[in-house]
Amino acid sequence: MSVAHATALAVLLIVAPALPGIATKTRAVLTGRRGAPVLQLYYDLGKLVRKGSVYSVTTTWVFRTGPVVLLGSLVAAALLLPLDGRDAPAGFSGDLVAFAGLLALGRFALVLAGLDTGSSFEGMGASREVTFSSFAEPALFLCFAALVLATGDASLSGMLGAPVRVAWSHAAASMSLVGLSLFVLLLAENSRVPIDDPATHLELTMIHEVIVLDHSGPDLALILYGSALKLALFGALIVGVFLPRADLAAPAATGVLVLGLALVGVAVGVVESVMARVRLTQVPALITGGAVLALFGIILLLR
Amino acid sequence: MSYVAASICLILAGGGAALTVSRRVRLGHALFRLLVGGGCLLGAGPAIAALIGLDMPDVRITTGVPGGPWVFGLDTLSGAFLLAIVTVGGACAFYGIPYLAGDAPRRAVHRAHALVALLVAALAVVVTARAVMPFLIAWEVMAVASYLLIVFEHERPAVRRAGMLYLVATHASTLALFALFAIWGREARDLTFAALTACAPTLPDGGAAVLALALVAFGLKAGIVPLHVWLPEAHAAAPSHVSALMSGVVIKMGIYGLIRVVAMLATPPAWWGWLVLALGVISGVLGVVWALAQHDIKRLLAFHSVENIGIILIGVGAGALGLAYGAPTVAVLGFAGATLHTVNHALFKSLLFLGAGSVIHATGTRDIDRLGGLGTRMPLTATAFLIGSAAIVGLPPLNGFVSEWLIYRSLLGSGISMSAIRIAVLATGALALIGALALACFAKVMGVVFLGRRRDATTHDAHEAPRGMTWPIVALAGVCMAIGALPALVVPAALRVGVLLSGGPAMPLTITGDPASAALTVYTLSVTTGLLAAWLLWNSPLGRRRMPATSETWGCGFARPTARMQYTSSSFAAPLVAAFRSVAGVHTHRSACAFETHAGDPVLDGFALPAWSRIRAVARWFHPLQRGTLSRSIIYVVAAVLVVLVYLVAAGRAA
Numbered sequence: 001m002s003v004a005h006a007t008a009l010a011v012l013l014i015v016a017p018a019l020p021g022i023a024t025k026t027r028a029v030l031t032g033r034r035g036a037p038v039l040q041l042y043y044d045l046g047k048l049v050r051k052g053s054v055y056s057v058t059t060t061w062v063f064r065t066g067p068v069v070l071l072g073s074l075v076a077a078a079l080l081l082p083l084d085g086r087d088a089p090a091g092f093s094g095d096l097v098a099f100a101g102l103l104a105l106g107r108f109a110l111v112l113a114g115l116d117t118g119s120s121f122e123g124m125g126a127s128r129e130v131t132f133s134s135f136a137e138p139a140l141f142l143c144f145a146a147l148v149l150a151t152g153d154a155s156l157s158g159m160l161g162a163p164v165r166v167a168w169s170h171a172a173a174s175m176s177l178v179g180l181s182l183f184v185l186l187l188a189e190n191s192r193v194p195i196d197d198p199a200t201h202l203e204l205t206m207i208h209e210v211i212v213l214d215h216s217g218p219d220l221a222l223i224l225y226g227s228a229l230k231l232a233l234f235g236a237l238i239v240g241v242f243l244p245r246a247d248l249a250a251p252a253a254t255g256v257l258v259l260g261l262a263l264v265g266v267a268v269g270v271v272e273s274v275m276a277r278v279r280l281t282q283v284p285a286l287i288t289g290g291a292v293l294a295l296f297g298i299i300l301l302l303r
Numbered sequence: 304m305s306y307v308a309a310s311i312c313l314i315l316a317g318g319g320a321a322l323t324v325s326r327r328v329r330l331g332h333a334l335f336r337l338l339v340g341g342g343c344l345l346g347a348g349p350a351i352a353a354l355i356g357l358d359m360p361d362v363r364i365t366t367g368v369p370g371g372p373w374v375f376g377l378d379t380l381s382g383a384f385l386l387a388i389v390t391v392g393g394a395c396a397f398y399g400i401p402y403l404a405g406d407a408p409r410r411a412v413h414r415a416h417a418l419v420a421l422l423v424a425a426l427a428v429v430v431t432a433r434a435v436m437p438f439l440i441a442w443e444v445m446a447v448a449s450y451l452l453i454v455f456e457h458e459r460p461a462v463r464r465a466g467m468l469y470l471v472a473t474h475a476s477t478l479a480l481f482a483l484f485a486i487w488g489r490e491a492r493d494l495t496f497a498a499l500t501a502c503a504p505t506l507p508d509g510g511a512a513v514l515a516l517a518l519v520a521f522g523l524k525a526g527i528v529p530l531h532v533w534l535p536e537a538h539a540a541a542p543s544h545v546s547a548l549m550s551g552v553v554i555k556m557g558i559y560g561l562i563r564v565v566a567m568l569a570t571p572p573a574w575w576g577w578l579v580l581a582l583g584v585i586s587g588v589l590g591v592v593w594a595l596a597q598h599d600i601k602r603l604l605a606f607h608s609v610e611n612i613g614i615i616l617i618g619v620g621a622g623a624l625g626l627a628y629g630a631p632t633v634a635v636l637g638f639a640g641a642t643l644h645t646v647n648h649a650l651f652k653s654l655l656f657l658g659a660g661s662v663i664h665a666t667g668t669r670d671i672d673r674l675g676g677l678g679t680r681m682p683l684t685a686t687a688f689l690i691g692s693a694a695i696v697g698l699p700p701l702n703g704f705v706s707e708w709l710i711y712r713s714l715l716g717s718g719i720s721m722s723a724i725r726i727a728v729l730a731t732g733a734l735a736l737i738g739a740l741a742l743a744c745f746a747k748v749m750g751v752v753f754l755g756r757r758r759d760a761t762t763h764d765a766h767e768a769p770r771g772m773t774w775p776i777v778a779l780a781g782v783c784m785a786i787g788a789l790p791a792l793v794v795p796a797a798l799r800v801g802v803l804l805s806g807g808p809a810m811p812l813t814i815t816g817d818p819a820s821a822a823l824t825v826y827t828l829s830v831t832t833g834l835l836a837a838w839l840l841w842n843s844p845l846g847r848r849r850m851p852a853t854s855e856t857w858g859c860g861f862a863r864p865t866a867r868m869q870y871t872s873s874s875f876a877a878p879l880v881a882a883f884r885s886v887a888g889v890h891t892h893r894s895a896c897a898f899e900t901h902a903g904d905p906v907l908d909g910f911a912l913p914a915w916s917r918i919r920a921v922a923r924w925f926h927p928l929q930r931g932t933l934s935r936s937i938i939y940v941v942a943a944v945l946v947v948l949v950y951l952v953a954a955g956r957a958a
Contacts, residue, residue, distance in 0.1 A: 056856035092822035115750030123870025130743035141735035
């Protein structure tokens with residue numbers, strides 16, 4: 001891991017909690033409110049870390065392990081992304097499978113931690129989480145497959161690194177479709193409107209928030225930070241597709257990444273202000289729609 | 304090879320000991336453990352030697368055996384399967400002794416132990432046979448021994464029905480094998496595999512008939528949709544350690560046969576590769592959707608075998624396509640992934656079946672919806688089951704991930720090449736769907752059975768299984784973790800199998816260096832170490848400012864939560880089952896005060912059983928022919944002999 005890699009990773013880890021803040025602020029501004037500060041999540045995390053945790057008597061070590069595995073797997077997945085626009089700290093052929101696998105590992109840990117409480121609410125959230133991700137994961141792989149076809153490289157460092165600029169020159173339509181599809185996935189995987197409303201206050205309508213109902217204190221801090229990091233990871237995928245920056249110097253490339261992430265945050269906020277969330281039963285259709293975008297991209301490339 | 308022979312003899316002797324020393328139970332068990340364990344250890348040696356690339360000479364027996372020379376050999380492909388057989392076989396044989404101990408007064412338990420030994424020995428012969436005769440004999444011994452083990456609890460009608468279904472399926476498979484070898488052997492010098500390989504180029508249409516028959520014969524054994532109908536029934540009916548053995552290695556003989564036929568035919572045509580890939584996708588997706596709908600833990604695991612056979616077939620299909628389109632990297636990675644996934648699935652599926660056996664042993668029920676909270680009472684079994692679940696879902700850092708990664712790489716590699724094989728890249732989406740649905744299903748099993756609170760007070764007061772039942776499970780979990788943490792140890796061996804199948808060492812992927820697997824190993828090891836360190840730090844006093852407090856689970860203000868309010872497996876899977884309702888095969892019965900769902904098998908209920916009753920209706924026309932009287936039978940025999948004589952005379956005159 002070089003200095004440039006370490007800097008880019010550190011920057012990603014530091015700016016991640018600002019992303020939900022940017023989205024919320026955009027939504028507030030567009031709906032004519034003042035809204036919470038952009039840095040609200042940092043304050044929340046600081047407060048939660050200082051608190052103690054409360055554990056249910058029903059829970060076992062699975063509950064206590066869940067948050068650590070969730071955050072750890074997301075940090076490990078970040079190591080596979082070419083954050084400086086060239087290559088990843090740990091990249092190899094087929095590393096995109098490891099990327100998806102680590103996201104799945106985090107989800108598995110979180111879902112089991114939820115089920116460990118024996119609460120019907122958390123069971124409900126866990127059930128919804130695995131249901132919607134069952135549609136999101138194939139969509140993610142279709143995006144990856146389109147990128148492999150467009151760039152001719154089967155590693156994240158390749159398909160989001162130097163070959164991206166060339167891919168835009170001969171497959172611009174496919175690349176835009178993949179970028180759009182990834183944005184739908186970002187909304188789905190991170191429980192944003194129109195799939196889930198992070199601001200909802202009714203347990204029966206929640207997806208992500210309800211799995212973590214019994215987590216508290218530092219454990220909840222890990223999960224909240226993990227959610228922000230996951231948003232940043234998907235944001236980095238989108239930035240990698242739309243803003244090829246292999247020609248820039250490393251600090252400039254990292255700067256563009258931060259700028260791009262902020263834009264993604266704004267886009268999420270805009271979507272949240274102009275759309276209502278769809279009914280739970282229609283979420284699979286929505287995600288499948290996102291997958292179809294990637295599929296069109298693949299078909300254009302297979303001509 | 305002599306070590307393999309000695310190992311097979313030891314295992315058979317172990318079975319014999321269990322059978323003959325049945326009066327003195329403890330001595331019989333000790334002999335059984337010693338001989339079978341020793342035999343399995345002895346068999347692992349040559350298997351590993353074959354996997355690291357040592358050449359072993361074939362053994363030829365030319366005199367005193369029917370059907371031409373009998374040849375036995377051990378190459379890397381056989382080595383991979385043999386290693387799985389002895390590992391899983393040993394674990395299941397040891398597990399079986401305490402598992403069946405409770406049945407001893409009622410049933411002939413020692414016979415079951417002897418049959419397990421016979422089955423393991425027959426499996427070892429199947430993968431080392433290099434001639435048609437010994438292969439078919441061992442194949443039949445395997446089929447019959449499995450049948451006798453399936454009907455162990457034969458007083459239950461469901462068990463007898465499952466046994467009959469299995470018997471029909473396995474003999475249909477044998478019949479197709481007879482046809483296959485009859486077609487192939489017509490031109491061959493003798494019935495050794497070497498002679499069949501030599502005459503493979505002379506087969507009409509590039510061996511289309513042979514390949515189609517191989518798909519039917521081996522597909523029936525492996526449980527490819529729609530030939531899987533026997534599989535869930537048989538696995539649910541058999542004792543758990545037998546289910547583990549069958550799901551772990553017996554059905555894998557179908558995969559072995561398919562891969563062996565491809566190896567002997569050299570280059571299969573492209574249509575066959577596409578067909579296998581499509582069958583793999585169908586089996587994988589439907590298998591896991593059907594599994595999601597199940598309430599019975601053993602039927603659920605059995606449907607996951609159908610799913611994993613699908614994943615393996617995707618690898619085989621990608622490999623065959625790589626051969627057909629001249630993309631060697633795709634071919635090597637596809638076959639390597641398929642082989643490694645076969646071994647991996649043998650390990651974690653037997654682990655899961657043995658774990659399910661311990662649950663059934665402890666609670667007396669197989670109904671997932673009645674269980675709950677077993678994790679605190681059976682901590683070792685629960686932890687091992689969790690590792691097995693994560694492995695079968697294909698999560699890093701466990702072994703299922705490594706083999707799925709190889710198959711993904713093969714499919715993604717096809718996207719880089721320029722020929723029509725590029726379309727295969729779409730299968731990554733299917734593979735991802737299978738993986739995500741499997742995650743949903745195992746989150747359901749793990750969460751509902753082992754986590755939360757006990758749902759039904761009528762289940763026995765659960766307890767951890769006796770030590771003789773926990774250590775085989777823990778050992779299998781250890782192997783799963785070792786393969787997952789150190790892919791560089793096993794991937795070269797798997798690639799060697801791929802190279803063997805793609806004919807010759809002139810490959811872009813050299814044996815010694817697959818840089819990606821080395822990089823994956825470094826990455827996995829550092830991630831695992833990092834996670835462990837983070838976990839330890841987090842749960843140490845350093846990680847927490849304040850001591851955690853305990854309380855009841857937050858019930859959102861509800862005053863009197865009960866254990867029955869927890870999400871059940873049915874409610875957990877309901878959204879996914881609803882999304883796939885057209886293929887899920889769930890029948891719902893509802894009335895004003897009752898609601899019940901029944902998860903069937905659409906192929907069995909909708910197609911196989913109606914077809915079967917048609918066949919029976921036709922067969923009834925021939926009833927009058929068979930009266931069961933001796934005189935009539937003699938007339939039939941004489942008539943048959945006369946017809947044959949007339950035919951022979953006529954044929955002789957024509958010539």
